[in-house]
Amino acid sequence: MSVETTEKSTAPVARRRSPALTWLCWLLAAPGLLWALIRLPGLERGPLVQLVAFTPYVAGWALAPLVLAVALRRRWPAVTAGVVALTLIGAVAPRALPDSAATGGPPLRVATANMLAGEGDAATVVGLVRTHRVDVLALQEFTPQTQAELDRLGLAELLPHRQLNAEVGTTGSALYTRFPLTDTGIRRNAGGFTQAYGTLAVPGAPPVRVESAHPMAPHALSTLPDWWADLRAQPAATPHGGLRILAGDFNSTLDHAVLRRLLGTGYVDAAAAVGQGLVGTWGPYDGDLIPPVTIDHVLVDRRIGVSGVSVHPLPGSDHRPVLAELTLPRS
Structure with missing residues (x-):
């Protein structure tokens, strides 16, 4: 018992x-x-x-x-x-899963790079344009020094059409293209950064409105109102009108609701469309132990096909240029 x-x-x-x-x-x-x-x-x-x-x-x-x-x-x-x-x-x-189809129209290669107040290596940018036959180049934090260096290195021969706003510091913007630009201009965001824009005439395709995007960075609590305002002020897609492309440093990822709302107007994130949407484009910064995040984007009208996206190094800058290979619809 x-x-x-x-x-x-x-x-x-x-x-x-x-x-x-x-x-x-x-x-x-x-x-x-x-x-x-x-x-x-x-x-x-x-x-x-x-x-x-x-x-x-x-x-x-x-x-x-x-x-x-x-x-x-x-x-x-x-x-x-x-x-x-x-x-x-x-x-x-x-x-990370590809989900894009080519449209069968003219190809268009779009690159964007943040030059970090002019510290980004201009020779690397020109080399990227020459090697990959870039058709549209959007630059942020574009300074007079950067403009002069790009001209010296022959960028005007590769991309002769331009809309530039060179400013000392971080507020400048630039748009260089292989094809003619019309209806050009410069828009200044509430946070102070400017955005160059214009309408691109690609043979065999409808006109495409292209803009070098650069909303304020949310690096401090005091800049958050401008960050929100700048992202909300980005031009919405026009799925029943003209084609649009926004390329630049959005200072936001696809996990930010305000950027997702912008995509919801009719844009597609080019990198995500081909399974490259988790590749980091910013960081670490000044040696800080910050893992890379994806804040540089090429947003395209959903009628535009995406065949490839690649991210490249840029000495002198904390950002990495993004190159998107697109296919426009036929006119």
Whole structure:
């Protein structure tokens, strides 16, 4: 009898689970859950605006709490972590999956580069244009020094048509093209950055409105109002009208709600269309331990096909140029 009593008394002890491990599972799942609740409905405000840019990294990390909870057989933490992982990965994974079709019209190669207040290497930019036969070059933080250096290196021979606004510091903008430009101009955002624009005449294609985009950066709480205003002021796509292309440093990723709303007007992110939407274009900055994020984009009218996107180094700048190979519809 004593042996039997001992076995009965010890059996429940063997099945007892450690509350500490259960709390650990919940503790690890909680950040991802909060992140998803902010990212999905676009509730980022204040410092969260900067944090949301790193959603792809959080999506990858979200698998860790799921694996731990499953291994420890904690059902509800596992269910919660699984929903969070599926939600965040589902939000970012499409950017790594190609989903674009060529239109069969004239090709157009568009490149964009932030010159970091003129510190970006002009020779690298000209080499990119020459090697890849770039048709449209959008530059941000374009200075008089950069303009002079590009002219000296022969950019005018490669891209003779231009709309330029060279300014000392970070506010300048430029648009160089192989094809004639009309209806050109310069727009200054609320945050101070300017945007060069014009209408491109490509043989065999309808006119294309092209603009070098550069909204304010959300680098401090004081700049957030201008960041919001600048992104909201970006020209919407005109899916039932003329073609539009916005190329530049948007200072936002596809995880920011305000940029997603702009895409919703009828744009396609070229990099995401060909499965390159998770390739970082900015960072680290000044040696800071900041993982790269994707804030430089080529947004194209959804009637424009995308056949390829590549990201290139640019010595002297903290940004990497983006080159998009497009196919315009026939006129």
